[in-house]
Structures are given as structure tokens and as C-alpha cells.
Amino acid sequence: MLTKSPSEHTQVPICIWVFEVSQHVFNKPMFQFGFPYKNTFSPEAYTAAFLVVQHSSNASLIEKVIKIFSEANNSQINKPDMAYLIDRSRVLQNLLQIYGTQYKILEDGKIGLFPIENPEGVDERRKEMEMESLENYISDTKGI
Numbered sequence: 001m002l003t004k005s006p007s008e009h010t011q012v013p014i015c016i017w018v019f020e021v022s023q024h025v026f027n028k029p030m031f032q033f034g035f036p037y038k039n040t041f042s043p044e045a046y047t048a049a050f051l052v053v054q055h056s057s058n059a060s061l062i063e064k065v066i067k068i069f070s071e072a073n074n075s076q077i078n079k080p081d082m083a084y085l086i087d088r089s090r091v092l093q094n095l096l097q098i099y100g101t102q103y104k105i106l107e108d109g110k111i112g113l114f115p116i117e118n119p120e121g122v123d124e125r126r127k128e129m130e131m132e133s134l135e136n137y138i139s140d141t142k143g144i
Contacts, residue, residue, distance in 0.1 A: 035068050037076035046077070054084050062089045077121040087114075099126055100134045103141065111141055 015110070053065045062085055069082045087097035096117035106112040116122050120129035123133050 035072075037072065038078070039075045041112065050078075050081050054081070054088055056088075057092065059089060059092045062092070079130045083126070084129060098122075099129060099131065100137065103138075111138055113138070 036042075036045040036049045047097055053061060056062055066082070066085050066089060069077050069085065083099040084101045087099050087101040090097050091102045091114045096115050097113075100113055100116045100122050102114045102117075103111050104114070126132070126134060126137075132139075132140070
């Protein structure tokens with residue numbers, strides 16, 4: 001529970017707190033009523049639910065949603081979102097990521113990608129998932 005006003009927190013801890021609370025609120029209904037696909041609820045509900053899962057540190061939740069997404073079609077999910085979940089899950093398990101979506105901000109402010117399996121083939125894998133090249137992704141991410 002937050003004991004200080006939001007102005008006394010940096011943005012990152014507030015975001016972490018919101019995501020942690022959201023996971024608990026979201027987890028049970030998602031498995032009781034189903035994932036809010038973009039074609040059955042709304043694109044906004046889908047995006048909100050995806051972001052809660054994607055930023056979660058709950059590996060079990062992420063794995064459940066990967067399974068759900070693996071049975072979905074393009075009218076239900078955004079294909080790149082599957083890549084983000086796969087990489088997030090792998091990084092949480094200390095495995096090499098596949099698509100190069102997971103990074104950390106280094107002390108010098110630069111982007112530090114978590115290690116990628118077969119980095120020579122990452123752009124081809126990203127293309128299969130309808131994603132931009134890794135170089136463009138890194139360039140776009142620098143503006144965060």
C-alpha cells in the first residue's frame with residue numbers, strides 16, 4: 001500500500017505498484033471469464049490487459065497468457081505481443097530472449113538488451129512476428 005502521496009514517489013515505483021495491484025485484480029477474472037481479446041471486448045481493454053501481463057514479474061501469469069495467445073488468431077491478438085510475452089517469460093527464467101524485446105536502462109542511461117539467442121537471426125524472427133528491425137526498435141526505445 002502506498003503510504004506517501006504520488007508526488008513523493010518517482011514514476012517507476014508508482015508504475016510497479018499499479019502493475020502489481022492490477023495483476024491481483026486482473027488475474028482471477030481473466031481465467032474465469034477469458035482474456036479480453038481485441039475483437040470481443042475492445043482494442044483498449046485488450047491493450048490494458050496485455051500491458052499488465054507484459055510488465056508482470058509473475059512468470060505463471062505470463063505463461064498462462066502465452067498459452068492463451070498461442071490458441072488465438074490475429075483478429076484476437078496483436079502478433080508482436082506474443083513475442084514480448086515469450087521474451088519476458090524467458091528473461092524471468094534467466095534464459096536468452098528470442099526477439100530482443102527486453103532491455104534495461106544502464107547506469108549511463110543507455111539501453112542494455114538482455115542477451116538474445118542466435119542474434120544473427122533476430123531480425124528474421126522479428127519479421128515473422130510483424131515487428132520492426134531490432135535496430136529500429138532500439139532507436140525508438142532511446143526516446144523513453
